[in-house]
Amino acid sequence: MIPLDPDVSRMIADSVARHAAGQATADHLSSLQSQGWLHCALPEASGGLGFGVDAAALIAGGLARACQAEPVATCFMAARMLALVAPDSPPAADLASGRRLVALADGRVRVDGGRLAGTLTHMPLAEVYLVVADDALFAVSGGVEQGTRLDGMPLATLDLQHAEATRLSQGPQAAEALRQVRAEGRLVVAAELLAHAEVMLDITLDHMRTRQQFGQSLGHFQALQHKAADLYGAALLSRAVLDAAIARAAPGLAPDDLDRLACRAKARANDAAMAMARGAIQMFGALGITEEGPLAPHVRRVLALVPLLGTSAELRRAYARIGRVLKRNTSKDQAA
DSSP states (O other): OBOOOHHHHHHHHHHHHHHHHSOOOSOHHHHHHHHTOTTTTSOGGGTSOOBOHHHHHHHHHHHHTTTOOTTHHHHHHHHHHHHHHOTTSHHHHHHHHTSSOEEEOOSOOEEETTEEEOEEEEEEOOSEEEEEETTEEEEEESOEEEEEOTTSOEEEEEEGGGSEEEEEEESTHHHHHHHHHHHHHHHHHHHHHHHHHHHHHHHHHHHHHHOEETTEEGGGOHHHHHHHHHHHHHHHHHHHHHHHHHHHHTTOBOHHHHHHHHHHHHHHHHHHHHHHHHHHHHHHGGGGGOTTSSSHHHHHHHHHHTTTTOOHHHHHHHHHHSOOOOOBOOSGGGGO
16 A cells, blocks of 8 residues: 655545535435545555555545545445455456445354355445455355444345355455454544544534623633533544554554554544533533534434444453554555
């Protein structure tokens, strides 16, 4: 993957900000696809841009400010998996061309009598799923039952017994790639979470400046000032941790280092986003829980993203299990 330089980073950030500020269209997926954002992690030879976690985090975070980030993280993880294991496969071509939406289905899967078996729940809705089982990567289609997630986004239950599976690769590299993609995905989801937290803080501060109570704005009350300062500090600390993790992860790290960075950043983003949601609702009062209020879409999205790829408790336990090592990754990924 290609780490971003400052000029390219600014270009991507500006482009995403302009897109997020525009009027949302009914054909949201096509709009993201036309920008190249859904398949930016595919190698250039496969129709992508060869970008990595730093670009995906910029895109997801920028679009999250307008609640338009779905399904950037999902497609990034699928594209990275394909880039690492099967860059010339039909799913890579489908994702690059926009013919079919491809997602990574991560969960407990077994091979029974030569066929995949198991049921995966709370999956992102897609037309093709990438599944790792018995040191092999499979492309799976069919067997999908659609539902709706807490934030209103579609989700799927994947019944592998009734799906068609095609083996894309065989060997231990599939499991190794899955570990790396999980860690990178956590950083992208953390970027989206933190963007929602920062937007909620901006909305809340604006509310405190303009809302009048007892003849003065809410911002004049010291208790609310202290609460807002605590939330600002939590967001600032989480941003520092996340930006440092992404900067170190982009050039490539050893698996243990990448896992530690991702677990730490995602856990902090989880906590900061949940604290911001609770604090913002508290300072808004009854307006904070209204469906039509400005906080509602961000709160719902935070509640959906926090358990994705690990709750804070799960991530801290995973962090504690990994020894402290600091090594550059010299695997083939640097050439991907």
